[in-house]
Amino acid sequence: MSGRITLFYGAVINPQTLRSYDAHPRCLLAVGPDGNISWLVEDVAPHDLQQVLLQYGCSDEHLVELKDGEFLLPGFVDTHTHAPQVPNIGTGQQYELLDWLANVTFPTEAKFADVAFAKRVYQQVVRGFVDAGTTTCCYYATLHLDASKVLADTVHAQGQRGFIGKCNMNHDCPSYYSEPSPEESISATHSIISYIRSLPGASSIHAAAGTPQPLVQPILTPRFAISCTAPLLKGLGEIAASDPSLLIQTHISENPSEVKYTNGLFPDAGSYAGVYDSFGLLREGTILAHAVHLSPPEVDLIKERNAGISHCPTSNFNLRSGVAPVGKFLDKGIKVGLGTDVSGGFSVSILSEVQHASMASKVLQFTNAATITTPSKAEDSKFENKQLPIPTLLYLATLGGASLCRMEKHIGSFAPGKSFDALVVSPSGKQIGMWGSGEKIRSTEKESESPTEKRDLDEWLERFLFCGDDRNVDRVYVQGRWIGGRSFTGF
Numbered sequence: 001m002s003g004r005i006t007l008f009y010g011a012v013i014n015p016q017t018l019r020s021y022d023a024h025p026r027c028l029l030a031v032g033p034d035g036n037i038s039w040l041v042e043d044v045a046p047h048d049l050q051q052v053l054l055q056y057g058c059s060d061e062h063l064v065e066l067k068d069g070e071f072l073l074p075g076f077v078d079t080h081t082h083a084p085q086v087p088n089i090g091t092g093q094q095y096e097l098l099d100w101l102a103n104v105t106f107p108t109e110a111k112f113a114d115v116a117f118a119k120r121v122y123q124q125v126v127r128g129f130v131d132a133g134t135t136t137c138c139y140y141a142t143l144h145l146d147a148s149k150v151l152a153d154t155v156h157a158q159g160q161r162g163f164i165g166k167c168n169m170n171h172d173c174p175s176y177y178s179e180p181s182p183e184e185s186i187s188a189t190h191s192i193i194s195y196i197r198s199l200p201g202a203s204s205i206h207a208a209a210g211t212p213q214p215l216v217q218p219i220l221t222p223r224f225a226i227s228c229t230a231p232l233l234k235g236l237g238e239i240a241a242s243d244p245s246l247l248i249q250t251h252i253s254e255n256p257s258e259v260k261y262t263n264g265l266f267p268d269a270g271s272y273a274g275v276y277d278s279f280g281l282l283r284e285g286t287i288l289a290h291a292v293h294l295s296p297p298e299v300d301l302i303k304e305r306n307a308g309i310s311h312c313p314t315s316n317f318n319l320r321s322g323v324a325p326v327g328k329f330l331d332k333g334i335k336v337g338l339g340t341d342v343s344g345g346f347s348v349s350i351l352s353e354v355q356h357a358s359m360a361s362k363v364l365q366f367t368n369a370a371t372i373t374t375p376s377k378a379e380d381s382k383f384e385n386k387q388l389p390i391p392t393l394l395y396l397a398t399l400g401g402a403s404l405c406r407m408e409k410h411i412g413s414f415a416p417g418k419s420f421d422a423l424v425v426s427p428s429g430k431q432i433g434m435w436g437s438g439e440k441i442r443s444t445e446k447e448s449e450s451p452t453e454k455r456d457l458d459e460w461l462e463r464f465l466f467c468g469d470d471r472n473v474d475r476v477y478v479q480g481r482w483i484g485g486r487s488f489t490g491f
Contacts, residue, residue, distance in 0.1 A: 005038060005058060006031045006480070009049065010066025011452060012040075013073050013461050014414045015398045018330060018383075021391050023457035028052060029072070031420040035480030039416050068452065069427040069436015071460060074413050075135025075476065076350035076423075077401025080249065080289040080310035080339025082140040083151055084109045084118075086125045089343040097255040097319050100344070102174070109142045110177040118147035122154040129160070130484035132349040133473040135421040136161040136401065136411060138249055138287060138310075138339070140221055143167045143179050145188040152196050156216045159483035159491075161421065163405065165221025165249055166192045168236060171229045182232040189239060193218040193246070213410050213419065215479065217247070224251035225262045225275045237280035247285045247405060249310075250276065253298070254290035255321045273298035282307050287404050289339055290315075291329070292322040299332060308335035308404035311396065313356035315344030323360045327383035330392075337401030354393045354465050361388040390462055419479050425464055426474035426486075433467030435460045 012027035024042045028049070032038040044052050053060060066072070085105055092104035112118045129137055139155070139162055141148035148166035155162035166188060170179040179185040196218040222228045222236055240246060253259050253272050262272050269275040273294065276282040286307040294302070302309070311326050329336050338353040339345075345352065368385040383392070402412030411421045427436040435456075464472060476484035483491075 004033060004062055007053070007058060007060070007063045008066065008072060009044070009063055011071035011457055011460070012414065013071055013394075013457055015074065015391070015395045016413065018392050018395050018400075019389075021394055021461075023454045023461070025452040025454060025457060027072075029414065030056065030058070031480045033480075035420055035478075037414055037416050037418050037420050040414060066424065067426070067436070069434075069460065070474070071425050071457060072414070073423045073425050073461075073464075074398045074411070075421040075478065076133045076397050077136040077337060077405065077407075077412065078129065078134045078340050078350055079138050079287055079308075079337035079401045079404045080140075080312055081129075081137060081342045081345075081348070082109075083122060083125050083342075084112050084140075084142045084147075085343035086128070086348070087111075087121060089348075090346045091343070093318055093346075095319070097258055097321060097344075098261075100319060105343070106174050106177045110174070112142040112144050112147040115146050115150060118144075118150040119154075122151050126151075126154050126158050126160060126162075127484070128348045130158060130476055131473065131486070131488070132347075132351070132470045133423050133476060133485075134160070134348070134350060135423075135476060135478045136163075136405065136407070138163045138219060138247075138405065139165065140223070140249070141166050143169055143177070143185075143188075145191055148192050149195050152192075152199065152216050156199050159215065159478050159481050161213070161215050161411070161478050163217050163219040163247055163249070164192070164196055165219040167221050167223045167227075168232055169223045169227035170232050172226050182229060182235055185232055186235040186239070189220070189236070193239075193243075213407070219247040219249050220281075222248075222250045222281065224258070225266065225272065226258065230266075230279075233275070233279040233281065240283070241280050244285075247287065248281055248283070249287045250281070250289070252276070252288040252291055253293040254316070255319070256293055259293050271295060271298050271301075273301050277301060277305065285406050287337075289341065290321065290324060292316055292324045299329065299334070303332050303334050306335075308337065310337055310339035310341075310404065311357060312339040312341035312345060312353070313360040314347060314352050315339075315341035316360070317356060318346060319344050323363055325364060325384065326357065327361060327364065327381065327386055327388070330383040331381055335400065335403045336396055337404040338396050349469060350397050351465060351468055354397055357396065358388055358393055358466075361386065390458075390465065393465060394461070420477055421479065422477045423473055424475040424477075424485065425460075425468070425472055427460070427472065428474070428486075431467055431469070431471065433463050434472075435463050 029040040284306040399412035
């Protein structure tokens with residue numbers, strides 16, 4: 001932030017809970033030189049702006065004034081995606097999960113043994129996620145240590161906030177794409193953790209609220225139970241036990257065939273969730289992707305362990321895996337975020353997940369309507385078998401994802417002391433369903449007579465979530481630094 005305070009004045013939409021968000025048409029927000037939010041005033045009329053600036057000892061020299069139709073929104077958090085699968089995005093849709101891995105995904109990921117290839121591809125991959133509005137991303141890399149370092153370097157250089165995991169996989173993988181032993185997999189895992197923590201700006205994940213976090217952090221990544229032998233899972237569990245600060249990401253109960261196969265491999269665990277639990281890998285900070293076919297005891301176990309679920313509806317539809325009962329998880333108090341799951345999912349944008357999460361909830365609502373036999377049963381459920389409302393969808397894309405990453409005190413909403421990870425959303429573009437005039441909010445007398453109201457922001461948000469794309473992400477900020485978006489021209 002160049003040692004100065006930067007001020008933003010205009011419309012701000014700020015998620016609060018699963019049921020609510022704040023919409024402030026005339027908010028004044030200050031970002032300090034450390035990239036954290038210094039203060040904000042929720043309602044400042046245009047004629048009061050100079051007076052409020054004086055009260056805080058500021059001038060309008062570094063004031064960023066949003067145009068009519070533009071608004072600030074916390075950056076999106078993608079809690080599950082595969083960076084090396086972007087090259088095969090949009091292909092292999094004729095397959096279900098296990099055949100898709102064998103025929104499409106593993107051959108693509110194996111190419112990342114070539115570090116030069118990894119450098120070329122990851123530059124484009126990370127740029128694509130950033131420009132789509134993803135300020136924090138949980139990335140699966142490949143099993144290759146050097147290529148995983150390249151991904152960490154790329155995320156760090158481009159200024160995105162990311163959790164980078166080298167995949168652990170030594171079982172039921174192609175001979176050309178498998179780690180030779182549990183010992184070598186564990187050794188490489190220690191190496192990538194040390195490497196990422198040596199990057200400039202690295203510090204403890206448990207830093208106090210208001211303290212800037214390291215942009216790039218390691219995350220343990222057993223690909224899924226099928227791809228890991230018991231000795232490998234045991235070794236990863238030991239790493240997790242020795243370092244409670246580490247997040248863990250893996251897959252669970254995505255496809256019925258996968259669930260059946262997993263239970264056969266680990267019959268003593270009792271369930272898919274039980275496999276991870278038995279090795280100490282199910283805990284707070286564990287991000288479980290998909291969770292389409294969990295049994296009721298597994299749901300209870302996940303809640304008991306305070307783990308979270310990454311909802312990946314685009315991938316779940318695309319690979320014919322099913323519809324995850326997200327409403328049930330929310331009613332249970334389980335943490336839920338959204339994940340693009342490229343390339344099972346065919347978009348790098350969390351907006352696609354918002355749209356498909358909405359449709360998935362509607363599918364569950366009309367397909368399960370017959371099972372709700374009494375009004376009291378329907379009233380007992382807040383979210384299960386009901387359409388997810390706009391505040392819930394927004395929360396899952398922002399604060400929900402932040403909570404899975406144990407970052408809700410630092411990102412996911414706007415508040416003094418939190419990092420300024422934000423999007424400037426703009427109606428500019430030629431899409432159908434846009435909004436606003438694109439003029440300065442104080443530029444004409446007519447506008448001052450008809451100021452933007454909260455109901456306008458409600459409409460702008462809904463239109464953006466369902467009609468928007470990267471053309472409407474004008475600027476992307478992480479820790480107060482402008483790193484991407486349509487107007488970005490480079491560092």
